[in-house]
Amino acid sequence: MTYTILARCPRTGRLGIGIATYSISVGLYCNGVRSRTGVTISQAFVNQGNNALVLRLLEQGFSPEYVLEALKANDKHHEYRQIGIIDHEGNAVAYTGPGTRKWSGHKIGDGYISTGNVLAGQEVVDAIAAGFEAEPELDLERRLIRALEYGRDAGGQVGGSGHVTERSAALIVFSDYDYPDIDMRVDLHEKAVDELRRIFEEYDPYRGYYRDRGRDPTTAIPQEQFAASLKSSSA
DSSP states (O other), rough: OEEEEEEEEETTEEEEEEEEEEEGGGGGGGOOOTTTTEEEEEEEEEOOHHHHHHHHHHTTTTOHHHHHHHHHHTTTGGGGGEEEEEETTEEEEEEOTSSSSSSEEEEEETEEEEEEESSSSSHHHHHHHHHHSSOOTTTTTHHHHHHHHHHHHHTEEEEEEEEHHHEEEEEEEEEESSHHHHHHEEEETTTTHHHHHHHHHHHHHGGGHHHHHHGGGGGGGHHHHHHHHHHHOOO
């Protein structure tokens, strides 16, 4: 019971994942992003080897369509998987196996994939897509979070007794470097999407400070001084 947004920003070429689920520590499964290569996810009944294989094949120049068929051929249980793949140019392909728990499905848009399983219905993946498309001028990370919030508000996940809360969530974004711009995880929380938003908004004002003090430590002010300046400006 998971819902996910994979995307490439058409303005910047940045790549990212937003994901939420009832399962614990979903960030563990979000290692399928690589700058200038692509973004992928394997979910439902997860095959953890899929992400690394996808990135290797994309890096070699194979198309997302070819890579998806290679995954299926390599996995006798592929009918139990949900897979999404986007390359560095925004070409996207998705698969929802017939063995995944219902409701499950996906939607492919311009440079993005909305996908999920054990959801309230098609309306959830449609809402995720709508959330991502709502404000295209925003940075990719904000569009990904908003997509998750739209999916949650459209009914999110369901179980035998109705709606099931999101207990973990993650947000991963890469740009031009071998390390992520954003790597945020909520491993266990009763409202994980809300908590992911809260952490992001707390962190966002620090991004430039952390970047600049690494580039030039000689001019860096102490972190507590920077935090005090934030409080002063907000007041």
